[in-house]
Amino acid sequence: MEGKDNHTTDVIIIGAGPVGLFAVFELGLLDLKATLVDILDKPGGQCAELYPEKPIYDIPALPTVTGQELTDRLMEQIKPFDPTFHLGQMVESLAREGDVWKLTTDEGVELRAPVIVIAAGGGSFTPKKPPIAGIEAYEGKSVFYAVRKMETFRDKHLVIAGGGDSALDWSLNLQPIVKKLTLIHRRDDWRAAPDSVRRMKELVAAGKMELVIGNITGIKGDNGQVEAITTDKGDLVCDRFLAFYGLTMKLGPVANFGLNLHENLISVDTEKFQTSEAGVFAIGDICHYPGKLKLILSGFHEGALMAQEAFRICRPNQKLRFQYTTSSSDLQKKLGVA
Amino acid sequence: MKVIATDQNGVRHELEAIEGWRIMEILRDYGLPIKAECGGCCCCATCHVYVDEKWIPKLYPPKPEEEDLLADAVDTKPNSRLSCQLLMSAELDGIEVTLAESARP
Ligand SMILES: Cc1cc2nc3c(=O)[nH]c(=O)nc-3n(C[C@H](O)[C@H](O)[C@H](O)COP(=O)(O)OP(=O)(O)OC[C@H]3O[C@@H](n4cnc5c(N)ncnc54)[C@H](O)[C@@H]3O)c2cc1C
Ligand code: FES
Numbered sequence: 001m002e003g004k005d006n007h008t009t010d011v012i013i014i015g016a017g018p019v020g021l022f023a024v025f026e027l028g029l030l031d032l033k034a035t036l037v038d039i040l041d042k043p044g045g046q047c048a049e050l051y052p053e054k055p056i057y058d059i060p061a062l063p064t065v066t067g068q069e070l071t072d073r074l075m076e077q078i079k080p081f082d083p084t085f086h087l088g089q090m091v092e093s094l095a096r097e098g099d100v101w102k103l104t105t106d107e108g109v110e111l112r113a114p115v116i117v118i119a120a121g122g123g124s125f126t127p128k129k130p131p132i133a134g135i136e137a138y139e140g141k142s143v144f145y146a147v148r149k150m151e152t153f154r155d156k157h158l159v160i161a162g163g164g165d166s167a168l169d170w171s172l173n174l175q176p177i178v179k180k181l182t183l184i185h186r187r188d189d190w191r192a193a194p195d196s197v198r199r200m201k202e203l204v205a206a207g208k209m210e211l212v213i214g215n216i217t218g219i220k221g222d223n224g225q226v227e228a229i230t231t232d233k234g235d236l237v238c239d240r241f242l243a244f245y246g247l248t249m250k251l252g253p254v255a256n257f258g259l260n261l262h263e264n265l266i267s268v269d270t271e272k273f274q275t276s277e278a279g280v281f282a283i284g285d286i287c288h289y290p291g292k293l294k295l296i297l298s299g300f301h302e303g304a305l306m307a308q309e310a311f312r313i314c315r316p317n318q319k320l321r322f323q324y325t326t327s328s329s330d331l332q333k334k335l336g337v338a
Numbered sequence: 339m340k341v342i343a344t345d346q347n348g349v350r351h352e353l354e355a356i357e358g359w360r361i362m363e364i365l366r367d368y369g370l371p372i373k374a375e376c377g378g379c380c381c382c383a384t385c386h387v388y389v390d391e392k393w394i395p396k397l398y399p400p401k402p403e404e405e406d407l408l409a410d411a412v413d414t415k416p417n418s419r420l421s422c423q424l425l426m427s428a429e430l431d432g433i434e435v436t437l438a439e440s441a442r443p
């Protein structure tokens with residue numbers, strides 16, 4: 001996943017939520033290869049990030065399925081089509097380049113394809129800022145809300161704030177390479193995998209990291225360089241600060257792709273789910289048309305119809321045939337069940 | 339049963355409430371500007387409201403998770419609550435809430 005990727009695929013899907021994932025299946029049945037990009041480090045979109053353990057009751061033929069189970073089942077269903085995933089990357093721009101679209105991520109990866117599918121849901125998940133006055137001046141210099149390169153923290157005095165999986169996982173991952181690590185959380189109560197909590201406590205007991213139960217009151221430093229995080233338990237001297245306060249969804253760069261929008265949603269037709277640009281489609285929560293319902297069910301339907309037009313664009317000289325998975329040996333071969 | 343909601347622009351709305359509904363759901367049902375991103379999972383704080391002082395004693399006190407989320411919101415005041423954690427009941431008929439700026443979609 002590192003470096004430039006000039007690999008050309010049939011379809012690039014922005015967003016690996018349930019709708020982006022199922023689109024891989026519908027495209028795959030038509031022999032179209034898909035590549036997905038998501039800023040999250042895992043597939044599943046809202047289902048995996050916001051409600052992995054909540055049951056969903058309105059998925060046809062699945063009387064009850066949790067957000068994570070639905071994601072896992074979709075991943076299993078699209079496995080035969082072997083899609084490429086670029087996770088942990090934000091799609092920043094979309095531009096026409098000859099016959100294809102060129103998409104660029106914040107990691108500098110360039111992807112090209114004749115068809116783009118925007119399945120960006122409620123927008124890209126972005127970190128929430130901690131409510132510390134003046135913290136903006138330090139962002140990106142010595143204060144971070146995500147870990148992009150572990151090297152940024154090597155031999156540093158690091159303070160991590162938060163009580164969820166991200167705070168715990170990064171404490172465990174970075175502890176071996178930093179000079180000193182302090183984890184601060186408001187209460188000794190964690191929204192994280194019990195095993196991570198146990199391992200963190202072992203490191204604390206062994207004197208390999210420090211745990212402070214307290215409240216952050218401010219930040220001290222100069223010129224973007226943090227010198228201490230101030231708390232009601234005293235100052236925590238540090239030169240790097242990582243804060244994990246959860247994620248929120250923001251429309252983000254998709255708003256600047258030059259597509260027709262309707263109140264922060266992308267306008268599409270209801271036959272092909274194409275946007276105002278030929279070859280660029282929008283499906284799932286991000287698209288808008290009269291009567292649109294933000295349901296997973298609706299997103300699946302939108303993906304199926306989109307795939308038909310994607311085929312016409314990618315394979316202009318081939319005939320599109322309508323087939324059932326139950327009876328077509330051709331489709332069954334693609335699915336690896338024949 | 340009513341909820342009196344003042345939106346971020348200071349406009350007052352009288353909403354018909356249903357027993358057992360979360361106040362967040364009532365606000366959203368009437369199309370008031372409330373993001374409620376996590377859909378009531380008590381994990382986003384984008385359903386933040388200020389409850390009129392005289393109603394505070396009638397509310398169940400916040401759970402630790404709600405307190406944590408409010409502590410991290412930028413515009414928290416002593417009368418802040420997450421409206422997805424407030425269930426409508428006869429006791430609360432006429433409750434007055436004001437939508438916080440941080441709840442704007
Ligand atoms: C609490 C809750 C309960 C729900 N219950 C139900 C239910 O019972 N039934 C139902 O049908 N629906 C339910 N929904 C709604 C359902 O989750 C959504 O309709 C569904 O997730 C939409 O899927 P999607 O793939 O369109 O978008 P999402 O799931 O939002 O996924 C979009 C993905 O795109 C990524 N992305 C966006 N922009 C970029 C970019 N520029 N670069 C990289 N990545 C990007 C995002 O990070 C995200 O992962 C519920 C939602 C919530 C919050
Ligand atoms: S809706 Fe997310 S905390 Fe209330």
